[in-house]
Amino acid sequence: MPVLATKGESGQAAFQHVRDNIDDLNGRTGIQDTDLIFLKGLMDSPVMKTIVKMQDKLEGSNGASEPVGTGNLQLAKEIEVKCRTSRSREALELARLLQDPHLKAMLVAQDRKSVV
Numbered sequence: 538m539p540v541l542a543t544k545g546e547s548g549q550a551a552f553q554h555v556r557d558n559i560d561d562l563n564g565r566t567g568i569q570d571t572d573l574i575f576l577k578g579l580m581d582s583p584v585m586k587t588i589v590k591m592q593d594k595l596e597g598s599n600g601a602s603e604p605v606g607t608g609n610l611q612l613a614k615e616i617e618v619k620c621r622t623s624r625s626r627e628a629l630e631l632a633r634l635l636q637d638p639h640l641k642a643m644l645v646a647q648d649r650k651s652v653v
Contacts, residue, residue, distance in 0.1 A: 547593045548589045548592050548593045548596070549589055549590065549593055552580070552585075552586075552589045555580060556580050556581075559573070559576065559577055559580060562576075605651075606651065607648055607651045607652060608648065609644045609647050609648050609651075610641065610644040610645055610648055613635050613640070613641070613644055614635075616631070616632075616635060617631075617632045617635040617636060620632035620635070
């Protein structure tokens with residue numbers, strides 16, 4: 538029996554390995570017939586295939602996203618100025634939020650990361 542997928546292989550390879558060898562479980566592991574039928578149905582499900590593909594995609598991306606632009610702090614300042622002169626309650630609230638030092642620090646960090 539072949540070895541399961543190693544750390545470098547994709548989840549799809551491991552998934553396919555299980556699907557290819559699922560019949561070998563019958564009678565060897567003490568698994569009940571109803572459990573084996575359920576497992577086969579689950580492994581053949583398009584939903585399960587999609588989940589495995591998404592898991593591979595997420596694991597391959599390292600969870601890190603790249604900034605899409607620079608100048609975010611400057612943009613936030615311009616929006617804040619325009620919102621402060623508005624009569625809209627929502628615009629005034631946005632202006633107040635954009636003055637938050639924590640948000641400004643995050644925007645500075647984002648701008649620095651996008652330059653690197």
